[in-house]
Amino acid sequence: MRIVVKIGTSTLAHPGGRLNIRHTEALVKVWSDIKNAGHELIIVSSGATGLGVGKLQISRPKDMVTKQAAAAVGQCELMYTYDKLFVEYSHTVAQLLVTWEDFDHPHRLNNLQNTLERLIQLGAVPVINENDPISTEEYSLGDNDRLGALIAKYTHADLLVLLSDIDGLYTADPHTHPEATLIHRVESVTPEIEQLGGGSNSGLGTGGMSAKLTAAKIATGAGVDMVIANGANANVLYDIVDGKDVGTRFLGRKQK
Ligand code: GLU
Secondary structure, three states, rough: EEEEEEHHHHHHHOOOOEEEHHHHHHHHHHHHHHHHOOOOOEEEEOOOHHHHHHHHHHOOOOOHHHHHHHHHEEEEEHHHHHHHHHOOOOOOEEEEEOOHHHHHHHHHHHHHHHHHHHHOOOOEEEEEEEOOOHOOHHHHOOOOOHHHHHHHHHHHOEEEEEEOOOOOOOOOOOOOOOOOOOEEOOOOOOOHHHHHHHHOOOOOOOOHEEEEEEEHHHHHOOOOOEEEEOOOOOOOHHHHHHOOOOOOOEEEOOOO
C-alpha cells in the first residue's frame, strides 16, 4: 500500500516549540516498521516554524518574515531529527520543499511526481514540507493538511493519514461539547460535515479541523481514503493500515 502520513506540529513539538522526543521517536519507529512490512511511505511533516521558535527561544511570531525565518531554522532541526531517527532503523530520508505554485505548473508538478517515484523506487522515505521561507503570504498553502492531500492525489496513494492532536471528527467541538461523539466513517464530505469543521486550532500549528475537511475533499475526490487520528499514539497507524475503526475514515470516491 502507498501511504502518505501527514504529521502536525502539535504532535512533534511541545507548546513552546521544543522537540517532543517521546512522540517523534515513537512515530519514526512505527513508520520504519510499516516500511519494513513492505508499504511505501511518504511523510508530509509540519513543525519547521514551531521547532524554529523553540530553537530561537522566541515567542510565537505574528509577522510573516519572522515566521519564515523561524521555519528556515526549524526545517534543519526537523530533518536532522528524522535523519538521525530513521538511520537507527536503516532507512534513508529525502527532503522535498514545495510551494503552492509548484502544483500550478505542470512542468514542476511533473518533476515533483517523477522525483517522488524515483525516491520510492530507491527505497528512501520522502519527507515533504512547504518551503515556508519563500512562500508568499497570498499563495501559501498555510497548512500541511492540504499539502498532504495534494501529495496523496498526485502520487496516487492508497491512503492519506492526518496525525493530529485530536482523535478524529466529532459530532461537535469536543473542547466545548463534552457530550460530542467521534464519527468513525464519512461516506461523503457534505455541507453538514463541513459545518463540523468550524472549531479553532490551538498552539503552534496552523491546521485545525476545517483544513482537514478541505484535505478530505481533495483526497476523497481523487479516490484516496483519508483517516484523521491522534498522533500521540504512534501505534495507531498499524490499526489504520489494517483497516480497523480508529479515528475518522473518509472514504475515497470510486474513480470512473
Ligand atoms: N509548513 C509549516 C511548518 O512546517 C506548517 C505549519 C502547520 O501546518 O502546522 O511550520
